[in-house]
Amino acid sequence: MDHLTFRFELAQQLRVDSVRASSAAGSGHPTSSMSAADLMAALLDGHLRLDFDHPEDPRNDHLIFSKGHASPLYYSCLKAVGAIDDAELLTFREFGSRLEGHPTPVLPWVDVATGSLGQGLPIGVGLALTAQRLDRLPYRVWVLCGDSELTEGSIWEALEHAGHEQLDNLIALIDVNRLGQTGQTMHGWDLDAYAARAHAAGWRVLQIDGHDPEQVEAALKDAESGDGRPVAVLAATKKGKGVAEVEDRPGFHGKPLVHPEEAIRELGGSRDLRVTCAKPTGDEVPHVFAAPGGGLPAFEPGTEVATRKAYGEALRALGDRRGDVVALDGEVSNSTFAELFRDAHPDRYFEMYIAEQQLVAASIGMQVRGWVPFASTFAAFLSRAYDFIRMAAVSRANLRLMGSHSGVSIGEDGPSQMALEDLAEFRAVHGSTVLYPCDANQTVQLVAEMADRDGINYLRTTRGATPVIYEPGEEFPVGGSRVVRDGDDVTLVGAGITLHEALGAAETLAREGIQARVIDLYSIKPVDVDALRRAAAETGGLVTAEDHWPEGGLGEAVLSALAGTGAPVRVLAVRGMPGSGTPAELLGQAGIDAPAIALAAREMVAV
């Protein structure tokens, strides 16, 4: 069989197997798989350099299906390279199968979960940046994109960043099959429209007939000759290619074929071709950054330091101690103090500009290769990337995110800049860790712990300076809490800015003869259930105070921990829309300052 014939037969096999898998499952996206089969056949046969026996090899190319719904095609590729067998292919979408509806990293060859459109390409940007600036290895990042997903703003963020960073190791294979879920896409087969956009962003563009094996081969070959620009292969294709009943016809998105046996016959029947994927060559190893070591920063108790500043200092010190720690920021590094890391470790700092989706996506890409990214911006603006954060959990990604300027305590800037939902947002991410330090030394310890933790780790910091109340080096294990002041009449629970308000309230109450226990709940998730239950048992009740809406934050974390105990709990939180004002005015207006906490405690004790 000559080369192009083999390619054609392989592509037909991928189509047949996509049809078979979807029919076995009774659901899935065969037609969206069939359009890209020729691209994948060519990629596997001579272009992708990936050792499927050793997916952890750092020299491997990476392949991301940004159009994750084409999972039947991806799994058919895995079968064609011998990574899975035909029996497993037919477990597609079954309960317990590794072959989920959309690819996830339960399969060792899948870097990240996809299925929320527009995510694969920005994550690919993160991997391509990793290759060039961190690993410093010549691997390539291939991303299969759909045309429907090109309307996602996150795709544009990726185009911008890849062009700006000159990522010529990033190749987007764009399957322009014209048809979305409900009808024609915005631009149909107007490849020139897409080309103009990609060109404008600094990409090299190759326009081809995605079903012509010679054109596909020429484009992939050309794409590999890096010239400083990322490459977009714009492939005009037909959805459902090869089966007349569905080819280029609307109404067949996301459905198994009605007549799969006929379709398989029309495609030339089942095949059992095996393609040997190229392995990476050379003996390069990933770059290792020198880490001279050094201590963690220490702050003098009694001084006042913003926790965001302590974050920056801690991150810089971590960078001194560990070569695998990297930092990214969304063009606010002088507010988040990520600039301290940037100035000390410029090679490991990434300016992501004001593009929070790309900020988080790049971090996801970097952790795929074992780097330890810390990404920061205002906590309010991390909400821009919530879908990426949600999906990062599905990707089993290890992220460290820092959100600054939380709550009304930022003061004059007003509600657009105030994160008042971030605790709810991050608590409701699977397996997440949510930390909220009240002082600089605590911040340092928590930042250091985040570096070693799996999953989605979030640190909430405060804009204004807060008193340093802990000694340097004190330990604050994740999942713990700290009794900052003892007392048995009532318990005041705060974190971050409100811990200091709670301490102020306890002072006032003590003068009135009420002994309040004050708990610093710096670990919002996991939460210290034991300490809270002990407080519920030993004191007259709990008053919680948080610079956050009442829903999903510290108060509800406490209520969950105490569910069924019968302990009186009063949740103080921000209940009205704030405006501008001084931090003190706004904390007072929200009813989460020391006087408000004292009042609630008095009422509780009086009951």
Next chain:
Amino acid sequence: MDHLTFRFELAQQLRVDSVRASSAAGSGHPTSSMSAADLMAALLDGHLRLDFDHPEDPRNDHLIFSKGHASPLYYSCLKAVGAIDDAELLTFREFGSRLEGHPTPVLPWVDVATGSLGQGLPIGVGLALTAQRLDRLPYRVWVLCGDSELTEGSIWEALEHAGHEQLDNLIALIDVNRLGQTGQTMHGWDLDAYAARAHAAGWRVLQIDGHDPEQVEAALKDAESGDGRPVAVLAATKKGKGVAEVEDRPGFHGKPLVHPEEAIRELGGSRDLRVTCAKPTGDEVPHVFAAPGGGLPAFEPGTEVATRKAYGEALRALGDRRGDVVALDGEVSNSTFAELFRDAHPDRYFEMYIAEQQLVAASIGMQVRGWVPFASTFAAFLSRAYDFIRMAAVSRANLRLMGSHSGVSIGEDGPSQMALEDLAEFRAVHGSTVLYPCDANQTVQLVAEMADRDGINYLRTTRGATPVIYEPGEEFPVGGSRVVRDGDDVTLVGAGITLHEALGAAETLAREGIQARVIDLYSIKPVDVDALRRAAAETGGLVTAEDHWPEGGLGEAVLSALAGTGAPVRVLAVRGMPGSGTPAELLGQAGIDAPAIALAAREMVAV
């Protein structure tokens, strides 16, 4: 004073007032205001047609500061047109002042809150669409954008949609002052770079020196001659223009000037010029869509209908009854059943393609003019627009959002498509309403209620068909709940898919002699505190079940309602990362199906 001299003097006044307001506040963004002063002076003087005495006039132009941090400039404009006086100007950022750190609609001339970058332009797209397709009035939408925010993907979504929809009534004034918060922007003063991007998206581009009054005048005049394309005026400007100490110098972002008195002198001193803004002319009135009326859909009890389908039917019927109801969808209208509205009311349907930020932003723009938009997509993908939803609450916007395909019960598609955080997400929005119907007739009633509700309204629907258990026309007031089955031993609380599981559990328990009360908690926020407290008092405890992570959803809403009552509550929720499988398999694995609920109830009764 000749025209251009007046313009210059007016611009200098806007700069001086920006400096004065920021200095009075001790914070704010004078330098980002000064760069755009010439653009605004020209706009106010002969181009903007806005009756500041009658901001509700439907014929008015709209002016959105997408770069909301240039609020000192905006407020200085308000003073220049006589809308506010100098004394109020100097209340900038004070507690209780209408002049917040970033503009919000507490001022009657502000359509929407800005301050989270990249939002003003996509909302402007919504307003421009409203002008052309709903109001059918010749007003223009002027949006002042910064250059830093152009890296936001949402800006690209706006460029794409405006070009595609040929919104030549939309004019973006882009203040390319080169400097972001921390340093130079990605493209600096490379206007050609921006021009190529905007051109590619189908915009008309005018490149000018943003400080040359003749060029500014020519561009605004040209921009008004609509030719079917939206217009981007790319204005090269200098941050801090007019004050040598700060002009075009980094390090002065978001700070009052160090020497304001000298700056004011350098700018020629304070002025008290007044500009008379043009008023809209003509006697056109907003278009009114015919609404022939008709009943709401009714479903036969005992049949099975998906709540998402009932949403589509209800929406279509609402469209029959009310001409002000419009619908938008993110290219999944055959999944959300928004297609039923589209087919019945094509003039009032907007296809937003796969661009959830633009989907929500367009809805925000439409409600500014009093239209009643319903926007739909998969619930999981609304997380893409969370920052817009958060900000919509600051904008005091009235939104109706429908998220379909919630929870593990979607089955085979896997976790990327499963919303498991949406209840937490929407509960943590200020003033929000969160509804979760379990049957088709209930869905119809709730959709009808949403149309009349202020604030952010969210309806969660289920993919699969669920039994119709209510009669057509039964009422389900927001904030209420329904006891579907009575009993005094234990209470089972469900909503949506889990209500049916709870009913199944109650059947099983009844056979064992345990009488379970079943509460349909269709209104997750506001929640029916009375009914829950009554159940807590009258039964042995509550078991809640939700197809959602344990954090921030139905269970914590119940815990909040019962805080301090001492009632035993057991929260059943999804605690492990799901894969693919049948709905029944996944509900079982998550421990939220009828057997799991029955087991938890048995354990509670046994205590």
